[in-house]
Amino acid sequence: DSGVTQTPKHLITATGQRVTLRCSPRSGDLSVYWYQQSLDQGLQFLIQYYNGEERAKGNILERFSAQQFPDLHSELNLSSLELGDSALYFCASSVDGGSAEAFFGQGTRLTVV
Amino acid sequence: AQKVTQAQTEISVVEKEDVTLDCVYETRDTTYYLFWYKQPPSGELVFLIRRNSFDEQNEISGRYSWNFQKSTSSFNFTITASQVVDSAVYFCALSEAWRDDKIIFGKGTRLHILP
Numbered sequence: 307d308s309g310v311t312q313t314p315k316h317l318i319t320a321t322g323q324r325v326t327l328r329c330s331p332r333s334g335d336l337s338v339y340w341y342q343q344s345l346d347q348g349l350q351f352l353i354q355y356y357n358g359e360e361r362a363k364g365n366i367l368e369r370f371s372a373q374q375f376p377d378l379h380s381e382l383n384l385s386s387l388e389l390g391d392s393a394l395y396f397c398a399s400s401v402d403g404g405s406a407e408a409f410f411g412q413g414t415r416l417t418v419v
Numbered sequence: 420a421q422k423v424t425q426a427q428t429e430i431s432v433v434e435k436e437d438v439t440l441d442c443v444y445e446t447r448d449t450t451y452y453l454f455w456y457k458q459p460p461s462g463e464l465v466f467l468i469r470r471n472s473f474d475e476q477n478e479i480s481g482r483y484s485w486n487f488q489k490s491t492s493s494f495n496f497t498i499t500a501s502q503v504v505d506s507a508v509y510f511c512a513l514s515e516a517w518r519d520d521k522i523i524f525g526k527g528t529r530l531h532i533l534p
Contacts (some may be wrong), residue, residue: 340526348526354521362521405471406469408522409466
């Protein structure tokens with residue numbers, strides 16, 4: 307158990323809908339990362355927050371947004387969902403930024419039908 | 420720009436054989452961090468090792484060893500006396516921590532250990 311909790315584990319929704327994925331980092335970790343893993347794209351970095359502020363941004367679509375709350379948990383919002391958004395979404399946390407190892411949650415498997 | 424290349428998409432070896440997974444990285448920074456992660460069939464990502472750019476010492480942990488060579492921008496991972504439980508996808512990753520903190524992953528190498 308990495309100590310990073312992601313909910314829900316599975317999510318099935320229809321195209322055009324909006325969903326929210328939640329991540330609770332390990333106790334003491336200030337940094338949260340979001341990744342998308344699909345079969346053809348591998349692990350794609352989406353966005354990183356550090357102590358509530360956005361620190362780094364990857365190839366995150368405009369339909370996607372995230373935030374980190376004062377209690378350090380984070381949410382990833384995906385809207386106007388398309389079939390191609392079906393993937394495994396991972397959250398990871400680390401004590402600091404990219405210099406420290408990141409520990410991953412078990413992921414949320416999103417299926418858009 | 421930072422980039423990680425794992426040229427081996429899939430490897431199959433027979434149990435007890437040694438196997439090396441290759442990782443080549445690109446970075447403009449002199450300070451950076453390299454990682455290896457394992458993703459077993461159950462799907463979770465498990466951290467294996469972190470190495471900073473100033474530490475070129477090779478590391479051994481049980482049957483696992485890592486060879487970091489800055490001259491060739493490589494950070495290879497060797498499993499000695501492989502076991503079926505080593506079957507997984509292995510990812511190499513890079514962070515230019517002084518630039519923007521993101522950790523970029525290679526596309527992974529799927530390793531099959533055959534009994």
